[in-house]
Amino acid sequence: MSLRGAAVRIGGRTLWSGVDLEVAAGEFVAVLGPNGVGKSTLVKVLLGVLPPAAGQVRVLGERPGEAGERVGYLPQRRSFDASLRMRGTDIVGLGWDGDRWGIPLPGRRRRAAKQRIAEVIELVGASAYANRPIGQCSGGEQQRLLIAQALVRRPQLLLLDEPLDSLDLPNQAAVAALVGRICRDEGVAVLMVAHDVNPILSRLDRVVYLAEGGAVAGTPEQVITSETLSRLYDTPVEVLRTSDGRLVVVGQPEAPAQHSDRHAEDARP
Numbered sequence: 001m002s003l004r005g006a007a008v009r010i011g012g013r014t015l016w017s018g019v020d021l022e023v024a025a026g027e028f029v030a031v032l033g034p035n036g037v038g039k040s041t042l043v044k045v046l047l048g049v050l051p052p053a054a055g056q057v058r059v060l061g062e063r064p065g066e067a068g069e070r071v072g073y074l075p076q077r078r079s080f081d082a083s084l085r086m087r088g089t090d091i092v093g094l095g096w097d098g099d100r101w102g103i104p105l106p107g108r109r110r111r112a113a114k115q116r117i118a119e120v121i122e123l124v125g126a127s128a129y130a131n132r133p134i135g136q137c138s139g140g141e142q143q144r145l146l147i148a149q150a151l152v153r154r155p156q157l158l159l160l161d162e163p164l165d166s167l168d169l170p171n172q173a174a175v176a177a178l179v180g181r182i183c184r185d186e187g188v189a190v191l192m193v194a195h196d197v198n199p200i201l202s203r204l205d206r207v208v209y210l211a212e213g214g215a216v217a218g219t220p221e222q223v224i225t226s227e228t229l230s231r232l233y234d235t236p237v238e239v240l241r242t243s244d245g246r247l248v249v250v251g252q253p254e255a256p257a258q259h260s261d262r263h264a265e266d267a268r269p
């Protein structure tokens with residue numbers, strides 16, 4: 001996929017502009033930045049849900065939204081009600097025929113689907129709990145099943161919006177390793193929105209950091225530095241590296257919309 005000079009406007013406000021980004025087959029790229037800066041909106045532009053206000057966007061050689069099942073998508077913040085009785089395998093199966101609304105597949109296609117569903121469940125390591133009702137699976141288990149769902153049609157590009165959200169550290173590491181493996185072994189290009197870069201840092205080819213108005217893309221070493229982020233946010237940002245190699249970003253501003261939201265909440269009794 002590629003973005004050249006891309007910008008997006010929502011409700012008359014430009015969220016970001018001048019975004020240049022290329023992601024090739026088998027590459028793993030992270031989208032980073034504060035809450036409300038427009039990371040999910042970037043994913044929506046790639047899905048063709050929202051047109052870019054400027055620039056060129058291509059996804060697998062097509063205009064956004066036209067690559068169909070060659071793009072796998074995991075939306076932000078999903079959780080299943082504890083009482084939901086659908087099994088993990090059914091949830092994964094929706095990735096195959098969820099757009100058919102219950103129209104049964106012919107026998108041969110049904111067997112192919114069943115085989116592929118079992119294959120991706122195996123790939124994400126979910127075989128042990130895939131037959132349990134999804135509402136009774138843990139957050140980490142649900143996350144793996146949803147990644148399996150996004151993979152079932154063999155996408156060439158995987159768009160994952162905060163897939164590590166709400167997972168504990170071991171599960172963050174496990175899901176990050178899984179995505180890294182899918183990327184490397186299956187040649188799938190991955191664009192992952194992440195709140196914390198550390199669980200995926202060692203696997204990333206490139207990152208794009210979004211800020212109000214602008215963006216910078218490059219290798220993590222180029223982008224996640226005090227100099228680059230201070231320039232991007234036009235305020236002193238300090239990047240510290242801990243002895244175990246983790247990056248800590250201090251002083252990164254919040255997006256203005258987030259400020260007003262939070263203050264509105266603070267004002268409540």
Ligand SMILES: Nc1ncnc2c1ncn2[C@@H]1O[C@H](COP(=O)(O)OP(=O)(O)OP(=O)(O)O)[C@@H](O)[C@H]1O
Pocket residue numbers: 010011015033034035036037038039040041042076257258
């Ligand atoms: N349909 C919409 N109408 C109006 N404003 C919207 C709409 N969708 C998103 N926004 C606003 O656009 C901004 C960016 O939203 P987006 O969801 O892309 O942020 P984000 O970077 O993904 O944030 P987070 O880290 O909280 O997920 C926010 O200020 C949000 O309120």
Ligand SMILES: [Mg+2]
Pocket residue numbers: 039040041076161
């Ligand atoms: Mg988001």
